[in-house]
Amino acid sequence: MTSDTQNNRAGDQGLFRAYLREFLRFDPPTIRRAALLNIISAGMEGAGLLMLLPLLTLAGVFDTEDSSFTVAHSLLSSLKLNWDFETALVFFVTLIAVQAWLMLLRDRVCRSLQLRFADHLKQRLYDAVAHSRWSYLTGRHSGEILNVLTSEVQRIGIGTYFLLRLSTLSLLALAYLSVAFRMSPPLALLALGTGLLLWLLLRSTDRASRESGILLGQANRDLLTRTQDFLSALKLIKIHGEEASHICQFNDAVTDVSRRFIDFQKSWTRAQMAYRMGGAVALAILSYSALTLMALTPARLLVMIAIFARMLPHLSEIAGGRQQLLHMLPAFSAWQNLLAACMANRDFPPARDEPAPLQDRIVLGRVAFRHPQSHLALTVEHLAIPAKKTTAIVGVSGAGKTTLLDLLSGLLAPDSGTIWVDGVALAELPGWRKSIAYIPQETLIQDGTLRDNLLWGNAAPTDNEIRCALEQSALFELTEKLTRGLDTPIGERGVKLSGGEKQRLALARALLRKPQLLILDEATSALDGDSHRQVLDTVRGLHGNMTILIVSHRHEELAGLIDGSVQVADGRVEPWRPAPGHR
Numbered sequence: 116m117t118s119d120t121q122n123n124r125a126g127d128q129g130l131f132r133a134y135l136r137e138f139l140r141f142d143p144p145t146i147r148r149a150a151l152l153n154i155i156s157a158g159m160e161g162a163g164l165l166m167l168l169p170l171l172t173l174a175g176v177f178d179t180e181d182s183s184f185t186v187a188h189s190l191l192s193s194l195k196l197n198w199d200f201e202t203a204l205v206f207f208v209t210l211i212a213v214q215a216w217l218m219l220l221r222d223r224v225c226r227s228l229q230l231r232f233a234d235h236l237k238q239r240l241y242d243a244v245a246h247s248r249w250s251y252l253t254g255r256h257s258g259e260i261l262n263v264l265t266s267e268v269q270r271i272g273i274g275t276y277f278l279l280r281l282s283t284l285s286l287l288a289l290a291y292l293s294v295a296f297r298m299s300p301p302l303a304l305l306a307l308g309t310g311l312l313l314w315l316l317l318r319s320t321d322r323a324s325r326e327s328g329i330l331l332g333q334a335n336r337d338l339l340t341r342t343q344d345f346l347s348a349l350k351l352i353k354i355h356g357e358e359a360s361h362i363c364q365f366n367d368a369v370t371d372v373s374r375r376f377i378d379f380q381k382s383w384t385r386a387q388m389a390y391r392m393g394g395a396v397a398l399a400i401l402s403y404s405a406l407t408l409m410a411l412t413p414a415r416l417l418v419m420i421a422i423f424a425r426m427l428p429h430l431s432e433i434a435g436g437r438q439q440l441l442h443m444l445p446a447f448s449a450w451q452n453l454l455a456a457c458m459a460n461r462d463f464p465p466a467r468d469e470p471a472p473l474q475d476r477i478v479l480g481r482v483a484f485r486h487p488q489s490h491l492a493l494t495v496e497h498l499a500i501p502a503k504k505t506t507a508i509v510g511v512s513g514a515g516k517t518t519l520l521d522l523l524s525g526l527l528a529p530d531s532g533t534i535w536v537d538g539v540a541l542a543e544l545p546g547w548r549k550s551i552a553y554i555p556q557e558t559l560i561q562d563g564t565l566r567d568n569l570l571w572g573n574a575a576p577t578d579n580e581i582r583c584a585l586e587q588s589a590l591f592e593l594t595e596k597l598t599r600g601l602d603t604p605i606g607e608r609g610v611k612l613s614g615g616e617k618q619r620l621a622l623a624r625a626l627l628r629k630p631q632l633l634i635l636d637e638a639t640s641a642l643d644g645d646s647h648r649q650v651l652d653t654v655r656g657l658h659g660n661m662t663i664l665i666v667s668h669r670h671e672e673l674a675g676l677i678d679g680s681v682q683v684a685d686g687r688v689e690p691w692r693p694a695p696g697h698r
């Protein structure tokens with residue numbers, strides 16, 4: 116065995132143990148119930164086989180005093196029934212009906228376990244992603260996260276189905292083997308040895324299963340990231356007439372996923388075929404040995420053949436299930452790695468319900484921050500932003516303005532230095548983000564109605580508050596003109612609204628939060644003169660009610676609106692300066 120193979124096996128075993136731990140911790144009472152149902156149904160299957168002979172004897176098919184059957188005989192006799200052929204048949208049907216009912220219960224419990232476990236993995240990861248640091252999340256493609264949350268977790272769910280199936284099949288095989296041992300220990304040992312030999316021979320498929328699991332994960336990720344990029348750039352793709360090349364790339368990605376899947380199916384069906392063929396040969400050898408070398412009675416031989424004929428398909432299913440588990444382990448590894456990375460990059464504690472007030476000022480002292488792999492380091496020696504004033508953040512493109520805003524909002528944590536809000540360090544202020552409303556250049560509009568968008572992120576505002584926010588953001592007239600008013604659908608990403616309407620909707624939503632700090636990051640850059648002025652008029656109307664930070668390239672239009680400004684140049688942040696005419 117090469118050291119590579121040994122390492123892979125050790126890796127698989129470690130991964131499998133981690134997966135099993137995760138599964139066993141998930142819902143121990145239901146897992147125990149599934150295990151109990153499994154054990155009882157396997158026990159009944161064994162009992163059914165053990166009673167086959169006495170029943171046939173009682174029915175007059177055989178005449179045997181074989182000691183192996185005395186247990187079953189005495190059990191049947193203790194039922195104090197008048198055993199004839201008809202009673203034997205009724206007994207058999209009842210036994211199978213009870214067993215079928217138990218299997219139904221077991222399958223329901225197992226299916227529900229499988230689905231709920233997959234949901235649990237999704238929810239854990241979603242929670243971890245939601246609480247990860249922004250700086251970490253910006254380094255990952257959302258398609259990659261989506262792939263783990265959907266395809267990979269689905270594959271883990273399928274693997275879990277096979278795990279549960281494997282435990283059922285293993286218990287059944289154990290039940291068959293124990294009956295076989297009772298009939299003929301040497302023959303049972305021979306069967307066990309043949310099964311182990313087959314299993315060892317077919318272990319060579321392990322590597323193929325694992326590798327095809329890895330490749331399928333990569334192909335799925337590629338498909339999802341491409342699809343996401345395509346959908347987000349759809350407008351541009353259509354304007355540039357690039358549909359054909361994107362269709363081609365998509366088709367390649369889809370074909371790649373299918374090919375990976377078919378590759379695994381091929382190796383799986385090949386192994387299944389080898390097992391069945393090996394099983395048939397084993398059955399022939401066993402029957403031959405039983406008849407010639409071990410001189411088994413016809414009664415025993417019949418039971419042994421019945422046992423092996425039922426056990427061999429189970430063995431091939433066990434081997435197939437094992438392959439499916441190996442194929443699934445890379446998906447679990449992807450889930451585990453993403454979860455671990457998110458946990459290692461855990462954000463501040465989640466925001467509490469109460470927003471933090473801002474009455475005096477925000478101060479940054481000796482703050483330094485650098486994005487991973489970025490050439491630019493943001494440095495702030497000392498900056499004090501007064502509360503309830505409107506401040507412009509100015510600087511050329513790439514100077515670091517958005518980075519400064521992200522530090523102020525707590526989205527990014529400084530590498531060194533401290534940010535204080537009214538004298539409290541930001542890291543000690545979990546309610547801070549509840550106090551902020553942020554409007555970026557590319558505002559986020561949800562698919563749904565105007566009302567849905569206004570309510571998004573806001574706890575049940577009153578009709579009066581909604582009307583007030585709409586008036587403040589110059590959107591009230593528009594909603595009055597619409598026949599369905601606030602219940603008008605605005606399409607995915609607000610495609611049925613103009614750019615100006617979208618920004619004003621974002622502004623109204625921001626105002627409903629009643630923020631202490633309102634941040635407008637190039638929120639008006641893409642707007643025409645009128646829309647731009649309307650938004651600025653709203654900001655003017657808010658002056659003195661809250662602290663406002665505004666980044667805009669149209670500095671001249673900010674005159675008369677701002678109380679002061681902060682210059683950012685090449686990552687260096689200058690102190691706050693009052694605007695001409697202000698103190």
Ligand SMILES: Nc1ncnc2c1ncn2[C@@H]1O[C@H](COP(=O)(O)OP(=O)(O)OP(=O)(O)O)[C@@H](O)[C@H]1O
Binds near residue numbers: 253486488510516518
């Ligand atoms: N997530 C990120 N990862 C790595 N580098 C980043 C990231 N975000 C920004 N940067 C880098 O930091 C620098 C400052 O970016 P920032 O967005 O703060 O500039 P800006 O002044 O807001 O620019 P603009 O006016 O063009 O929006 C950029 O040069 C960019 O390369």
